[in-house]
Amino acid sequence: MRVQMFFRGLNNFWLGLFSLLLLGTHSLAQDIPLPPIEIGPDTVIRLLDLDAKYWQILDDPDGKLAYEDVMDPLISIRFHKNEKGSSAFEDIFPAYWMRYNIKNSLDREVTIYYPITAAAFYSKLYVIRKGYKAEELENGFFTPRSRAGKLKFSGLLPLRISPGEVVTIYNRISNRSLARSFWAAPPVSPSFSLSTNLTPELNQSLESQYSLAVHDSILFGILLFASILNMIFFLIGRARIHLYFSIYMVLLGIGRMPDELYAVFLRETPAISVALVVTVWGLTSLFMTIFIRSLLLTKLHFPRWDKVLAVLSWATVFFYFAPNLIAFFLHSLEAGHPEFESRLFIIAQSALLIANLVAFFMAIAHMGKPKNVLILAVTVALLIWAAGWLMAMYPFFFQSLKYPGFVYRVGERWDFIETICLTWMALFFCGILFQQFRQMQKQVTNLETQVLRTQMNPHFIFNSLNSINLFILQNNRDEASSYLGKFAKLVRKILENSKETLIDLESELESVRLYLSLESARFGDRFEYDIIISDDIDMENVKVPPLIIQPFLENSIWHGLTLKEGRGRVELRVERQGAFLIFRIIDNGVGRRKDSAKNGKPGIKHEPMGLKITSQRILRMFRNKPEPEEVISILDLENDEGKPSGTEVSLKIPLVYD
Numbered sequence: 001m002r003v004q005m006f007f008r009g010l011n012n013f014w015l016g017l018f019s020l021l022l023l024g025t026h027s028l029a030q031d032i033p034l035p036p037i038e039i040g041p042d043t044v045i046r047l048l049d050l051d052a053k054y055w056q057i058l059d060d061p062d063g064k065l066a067y068e069d070v071m072d073p074l075i076s077i078r079f080h081k082n083e084k085g086s087s088a089f090e091d092i093f094p095a096y097w098m099r100y101n102i103k104n105s106l107d108r109e110v111t112i113y114y115p116i117t118a119a120a121f122y123s124k125l126y127v128i129r130k131g132y133k134a135e136e137l138e139n140g141f142f143t144p145r146s147r148a149g150k151l152k153f154s155g156l157l158p159l160r161i162s163p164g165e166v167v168t169i170y171n172r173i174s175n176r177s178l179a180r181s182f183w184a185a186p187p188v189s190p191s192f193s194l195s196t197n198l199t200p201e202l203n204q205s206l207e208s209q210y211s212l213a214v215h216d217s218i219l220f221g222i223l224l225f226a227s228i229l230n231m232i233f234f235l236i237g238r239a240r241i242h243l244y245f246s247i248y249m250v251l252l253g254i255g256r257m258p259d260e261l262y263a264v265f266l267r268e269t270p271a272i273s274v275a276l277v278v279t280v281w282g283l284t285s286l287f288m289t290i291f292i293r294s295l296l297l298t299k300l301h302f303p304r305w306d307k308v309l310a311v312l313s314w315a316t317v318f319f320y321f322a323p324n325l326i327a328f329f330l331h332s333l334e335a336g337h338p339e340f341e342s343r344l345f346i347i348a349q350s351a352l353l354i355a356n357l358v359a360f361f362m363a364i365a366h367m368g369k370p371k372n373v374l375i376l377a378v379t380v381a382l383l384i385w386a387a388g389w390l391m392a393m394y395p396f397f398f399q400s401l402k403y404p405g406f407v408y409r410v411g412e413r414w415d416f417i418e419t420i421c422l423t424w425m426a427l428f429f430c431g432i433l434f435q436q437f438r439q440m441q442k443q444v445t446n447l448e449t450q451v452l453r454t455q456m457n458p459h460f461i462f463n464s465l466n467s468i469n470l471f472i473l474q475n476n477r478d479e480a481s482s483y484l485g486k487f488a489k490l491v492r493k494i495l496e497n498s499k500e501t502l503i504d505l506e507s508e509l510e511s512v513r514l515y516l517s518l519e520s521a522r523f524g525d526r527f528e529y530d531i532i533i534s535d536d537i538d539m540e541n542v543k544v545p546p547l548i549i550q551p552f553l554e555n556s557i558w559h560g561l562t563l564k565e566g567r568g569r570v571e572l573r574v575e576r577q578g579a580f581l582i583f584r585i586i587d588n589g590v591g592r593r594k595d596s597a598k599n600g601k602p603g604i605k606h607e608p609m610g611l612k613i614t615s616q617r618i619l620r621m622f623r624n625k626p627e628p629e630e631v632i633s634i635l636d637l638e639n640d641e642g643k644p645s646g647t648e649v650s651l652k653i654p655l656v657y658d
Contacts, residue, residue: 036101036166039110052082055100063094063174067126067134070097070170095174102169104161114139114157126170127159134170223253237437241294248287254280282320285349289313292356296363305359312352319345442501461491467522483521490514497546502656505574505581506539512549512572519557527561527568534575542581543656548618552585552649560589560647576655583651591636591644618653 037054056079058070069075079099104110114125114137123140139157161167227249234242254276289309293299298306323345464487471480493511497503509531516529533539553570561568573584615632631652639645 034099034101036103038103038105039112039161040105055098056081058097058099059093060095060097060172060174061093065095065097065172067124067136067170067172070172095172098169098171098173100169101166102161103166104163107163109163110161112159112161114159122172122174124172125157125159126172128168128170129165140173220253223249227253241291244287244291244294248284248291251280251284251287255284278321278324282317285352286313286317289352289356292359296359298359298363301366302359302362305355305362309352309355309359312348312355316345316348316352319348464518464522467518479521483518486514486518486521490518494547500546502543503546504540504658505537505542505544508544508546508549509533509539509574511547512553515550516553516570523557523562527557527570529570529572531572532574534573536576537574537581538657541658543658544581544653545618548651548653549583549585552583552651556585556587556589556647556649560587560591563590564588577652579655580652581655583653585649585651586637586646588637588646591647592634618651 034056035054058065058075058079065075079097102112123138125137125139126134127137128134137157137159159167227246230242230246230249233239234246290313293306293309296302298309464483468480468484468487471477471483490511493507493514497507497511513531520527520529549572553572556570561570568588570585570587573582573586575582575584618631633650633652635648635650636644637646637648
């Protein structure tokens with residue numbers, strides 16, 4: 001019994017001792033042995049890198065320590081001060097923890113501001129207030145906007161501290177290694193902004209954040225609109241200049257919206273995010289140069305200078321990607337963090353910029369006056385862009401200027417002017433292409449009319465001359481003279497009308513009457529014809545394409561009436577149907593099936609060249625590009641016994657007035 005009591009007492013002793021140790025370590029975890037950063041009446045901190053005596057760090061080589069792990073006494077005691085004793089340290093591990101205290105010594109509430117940290121992709125703040133449970137905040141570069149609170153609008157994360165309150169901050173940063181592979185990120189240290197009243201610098205920073213957000217949003221909308229518009233132009237006209245400009249606008253837009261595109265949409269894939277931003281920044285200048293080369297036709301007009309532009313553009317890409325890739329692979333081999341400053345890239349990009357400007361000046365000297373003003377406008381925009389680029393790359397060069405803020409704003413807004421001017425130039429180029437397309441379409445129409453005339457003339461003229469010769473041989477001088485007069489008048493009419501795109505309906509029908517009269521006389525009056533015109537049609541003011549009816553009449557006579565036994569008949573009816581003009585050609589010939597069988601090609605519909613060209617001309621008169629069956633319809637007529645009794649062809653064209 002005594003032995004049991006002894007072991008029970010010993011067990012209670014060890015439990016009590018362990019509890020005391022645990023309570024003591026909890027107290028250590030809550031009361032960090034660090035002097036607090038005191039906020040007094042005159043305290044003003046502007047993005048201060050805190051002195052090493054105020055904070056400690058904990059290395060996390062595996063990047064797996066959570067907040068609960070850090071609060072464990074066995075791990076918490078591993079916090080240490082920065083070994084170098086400086087206010088910042090260079091990271092070599094995937095993750096780190098930092099901790100420090102802040103005390104509000106005032107009798108009123110104060111607010112400190114944590115900016116988006118460029119030192120880490122992910123940054124979490126655990127704020128402990130009078131207890132063990134921590135408030136969790138985020139201010140990492142890849143923090144989603146929906147989880148960043150006021151950071152979404154101002155770029156600053158506020159933290160309020162009550163009078164006399166002491167708060168403990170645990171800050172975990174991670175995923176820096178990938179960023180360090182591509183660019184030199186700043187060293188790590190706790191930093192925040194604080195003032196009893198907003199300092200002018202902080203107030204200006206807030207206003208700048210709002211202004212920049214509005215600027216980027218408007219610019220991104222302009223770039224997106226220009227990109228979509230030019231992509232549509234490319235799909236319609238297949239002009240590569242619009243494709244290049246569309247790609248350039250997309251790259252420029254992505255490069256201007258890093259927070260939204262990288263930090264929000266690609267938060268879970270930092271590798272893709274970094275690769276995307278590096279690729280976008282590296283290809284923007286390349287596609288801008290490709291667009292300028294296509295716009296100015298440098299390969300055609302300035303072949304030697306075009307080669308210079310090509311070499312410089314690809315050299316810029318090479319000198320941009322090579323140092324970044326070298327840095328990435330060296331870092332992946334744990335060879336430290338080399339910081340490459342590619343002076344060759346800066347030289348190549350500067351030379352490329354100057355070469356593009358020279359190309360524009362060469363184009364101004366080569367092209368005509370209508371384009372000079374627009375190209376000059378783009379050249380001015382590029383000059384402003386060049387100045388802005390230099391201001392961004394070499395800000396120290398402009399520090400001696402009296403108004404450096406104005407100079408910086410000009411450099412920051414260069415893309416607005418450049419985008420507007422280049423879009424203007426692309427639209428102007430599209431307008432030129434559209435005018436050229438209209439001219440080519442008009443030329444094609446004229447050529448088709450000439451082809452149609454040559455298609456009709458050979459056999460028609462040959463047959464007409466044979467008919468005149470036959471009348472002379474038969475000593476029918478009056479018939480020969482009458483036929484020759486009508487024939488000459490018809491040829492003159494065709495020559496006159498074929499020069500015009502549209503002629504009045506009366507002139508077209510006059511040619512039709514002459515043609516039908518000659519064909520009827522040549523076939524010995526084996527068929528009769530009639531032209532019926534609706535009363536609501538203005539013959540003098542209604543316009544139609546020349547030679548639009550004759551091919552269908554010719555087809556009706558040659559393939560319908562000449563094969564018919566007995567007297568034939570062809571009738572032309574001109575009617576109005578709303579906003580359209582309808583031509584109906586009705587004959588009582590043998591029909592299409594018998595004509596095909598006669599030619600030894602049953603089931604095959606033969607379409608003469610003149611008929612095909614005329615059909616295409618009619619279809620082009622419509623803006624909405626209807627189906628051919630909606631414009632030209634052919635109806636096989638049958639008698640009461642179901643046998644073929646002729647053909648009816650209907651033509652539908654838009655009603656056009658003078």
